[in-house]
Amino acid sequence: MVATWRMPDLPFFDESHTELGERLTEWVKGAAEPEETGSPYFADECKTIAKEMAEWGFLDYAVPAEGGLNSKIDVRALSLIREALAYRSGLVDSVFVMQGLATAPLWLTGSDELCSTYLEPARQGQKIAAFAVTEPEAGSDVAALKTTAERDGDHFILNGHKRWITNAGAADFYIVIARTGEAPGSRGLSAFMVDADTDGLEIGPEVEMIAPHPIGEVIFRNCRVPATNMIGAPGEGFxxxxxxxxxxxxxxxxxxxxxxxxxxxxxxxxxxxxxxxxxxxxxxxxxxxxxxxxxxxxxxxxxxxxxxxxxxxxxxxxxxxxxxxxxxxxxxxxxxxxxxxxxxxxxxxxxxxxxxxxxxxxxxxxxxxxxxxxxxxxxxxxxxxxx
Ligand SMILES: Cc1cc2nc3c(=O)[nH]c(=O)nc-3n(C[C@H](O)[C@H](O)[C@H](O)COP(=O)(O)OP(=O)(O)OC[C@H]3O[C@@H](n4cnc5c(N)ncnc54)[C@H](O)[C@@H]3O)c2cc1C
Structure with missing residues (x-):
């Protein structure tokens, strides 16, 4: 078993990265070898790993404390963390990064109210995040996606089918890209925050991948979401x-x-x-x-x-x-x-x-x-x- 990882010797880093590199070396030394067990949804594993990532302080680098115009993350730190985690376990790496990637549309463009509700629990590893874009007929061609979000008073009603969604079934909330129709193609898509327990959100059949990865389908059938859960401006989801x-x-x-x-x-x-x-x-x-x-x-x-x-x-x-x-x-x-x-x-x-x-x-x-x-x-x- 070879488990030594060292920070790359490159001129791109500053002192904060060196300090992070030392913590990562310590984590790599102590981390358990991954075990290929569990259901394809890995809900329990995801929650345990996310908490561990928060305890080590790693999630602070993936999810900013606050959203808004000035929110950004340190991509060198993010990359160092992913390199070290993936050195030991693809699953740990996935759980770590999804907390950041799946909240990014929120901290990049979302309202203060949504940010204050959802960011901190994700940063603390208490709530698992997912980002639902891909559909059966829209993978690489994101602009082709068909899931609709139709305005109904102070709500939107979502209908559609997402697949290959990391953390499907394990997530506490989903950021969903859906068609709101302001313009054709990519300019008619918007982002929504949808809690996992919202009526009309269903998790599809389990999917087992080539390597351990929590992934599955998310289906929306007349799923009512408050209009205040739109993330950013209408038509800005893409x-x-x-x-x-x-x-x-x-x-x-x-x-x-x-x-x-x-x-x-x-x-x-x-x-x-x-x-x-x-x-x-x-x-x-x-x-x-x-x-x-x-x-x-x-x-x-x-x-x-x-x-x-x-x-x-x-x-x-x-x-x-x-x-x-x-x-x-x-x-x-x-x-x-x-x-x-x-x-x-x-x-x-x-x-x-x-x-x-x-x-x-x-x-x-x-x-x-x-x-x-x-x-x-x-x-x-x-x-x-x-x-
Ligand atoms: C492990 C895993 C995790 C994922 N997690 C998520 C998630 O959390 N959320 C989410 O929304 N989606 C997720 N996805 C879905 C992922 O984004 C799509 O699989 C990806 O966008 C490709 O879409 P597709 O699988 O439909 O392939 P297609 O779009 O059908 O493409 C098939 C192949 O066609 C070729 N191709 C595509 N475009 C071009 C081009 N322009 N020129 C030439 N060749 C091309 C490529 O070889 C490509 O692999 C995940 C997928 C995997 C495998």
Whole structure:
């Protein structure tokens, strides 16, 4: 078992990050190895993990204390935390980040009243958050979504079907993007806060993913939500979702980086101890070449991720090209690293439950969610052609 994680040695950090890095190293050392048990909804696990993340103070970096124009989070800190958590467990990483990502439309654009009700319980890990955008006919093409929110006096009535929603069934509240129809396509969408126990909100059949991840369907049947639960202005839901992804996508790259670092560390340990043809596997030149490829993937990902995070923190504004490069580069690289790790472990690499086998499965969804790799290429090309 290799469980040492160290903060990357890069010029993008300040003292506060170094102090956080020390706390993260301590957490990584003490964290339990993930166990693949529980129902697909993982409701109990989510709540336990969220509380632990709050106790360590990590959630303070994902959910700001207050919403409003000045609310922002430190993307370098967010990325460091995700890298370290994902080094040990994809599930812990997911629970951590969802508290921030799924409340972001609220703290970026929501009213003071909604922020004061929902942010603190999320920050304390007392309430689990979810962000419901995707639908059967609207995944990468968010603007195609069909869930409707129709005004009825001082309420909106939601009808529609969301799927692939992280924390479905475990969440205490959902931020839902629905069509309010101010304009066609992406300009006719708005965001709503919906409590999990609202009449007309149903959780669909359980879904089991390739690696442990709480995910499922959320169905709205004449679900009445107070008009004051609209987050931000009418027709601004798509923008709020895109702003959210612009902050959090870099951290998907960071999570991939954590998994890749772990796979590399495990592989170095294994190739040094595994005796083959009269010597350690690590002595073979082709094995050394593979280790070099893996290290190169890890280090280039680290540069892409923390450059993107630094840009966001220091230069503010949108840096969509750099953000997309961090997500695309690090997730694709981590996939290669995990595959190389499995190869060098031989049969042990494909035996259910071995660490590299788990990483091989855990890394896969990161190339799909928050914009598939192809979508990131479109964003990069667009930013190149616009400049
Ligand atoms: C683990 C996990 C967690 C998730 N959590 C959430 C959540 O909490 N909330 C939520 O709303 N959604 C969530 N999703 C859904 C996720 O956002 C979608 O899966 C994603 O947007 C892709 O949509 P899709 O699966 O419908 O694939 P599709 O949109 O059908 O795309 C399929 C494939 O087509 C290709 N493709 C897509 N667009 C282009 C393009 N422009 N050019 C070229 N090729 C393209 C890509 O290879 C893509 O993988 C989650 C998904 C996963 C796997």
């Amino acid at each position: 923008k709020a979702a895109m702003k959210t992804f612009d902050i959090f996508r870099t951290s998907v790259g960071a999570a991939a980086l954590g998994m890749a670092r772990r796979a590399l560390a495990e592989t170095i340990g294994h190739t040094k101890s595994r005796e083959l043809f009269g010597g350690p596997l690590a002595q073979m030149p082709t094995v050394q070449a593979t280790l070099a490829d893996m290290a190169l993937d890890v280090e280039t990902s680290s540069l892409l991720v923390y450059r993107s995070a630094w840009l966001k923190d220091v230069h503010e504004g949108r840096h969509s090209g750099a953000v997309a490069m961090a997500k695309l580069g690090a997730t694709e690289a981590a996939h290669r690293v995990a595959d190389n790790a499995v190869q060098l472990f031989g049969a042990l690499g494909v035996a259910r439950g071995s660490t590299v086998e788990q990483i091989y499965r855990e890394i896969r969804p990161l190339r799909i969610y928050e914009g598939a790799s192809e979508v990131q290429k479109v964003i990069i090309a667009r930013s190149l052609l616009q400049s």
